Amino acid sequence: MGQKAKDAHTADAPIGAVLIVNQSGTPPAKSSLDTAWQQLMRAAIKAKVIHQRDWFTLHGLKHRSITDSRDKGAAGHKTKAMQDHYDHELTIVEPATPR
Structure with a gap:
């Protein structure tokens, strides 16, 4: 080596x-x-x-790692917009209540 x-x-x-x-x-x-x-x-x-x-690309790992990370800035993107571009985490919302 x-x-x-x-x-x-x-x-x-x-x-x-x-x-x-x-x-x-x-x-x-x-x-x-x-x-x-x-x-x-x-x-x-x-x-x-x-x-x-389920085929995924090598670049897709970047999306996955940012989505799964608690620290969205870990990938080193300079802007929130770029972090958001790679972050595919879904927002968890409370279900609607019956009227």
């Missing part, structure tokens, strides 16, 4: 550190990551881990 890859795995890595690296320890090209993700999704469907209708 290259030094960059080792550095990326340290517990005290700064925010913004590279999460995924290739064999040379550098970030993979987006097209390589997209291809690997598509292969993973196809394998999960074939193994019946997920259903075809």
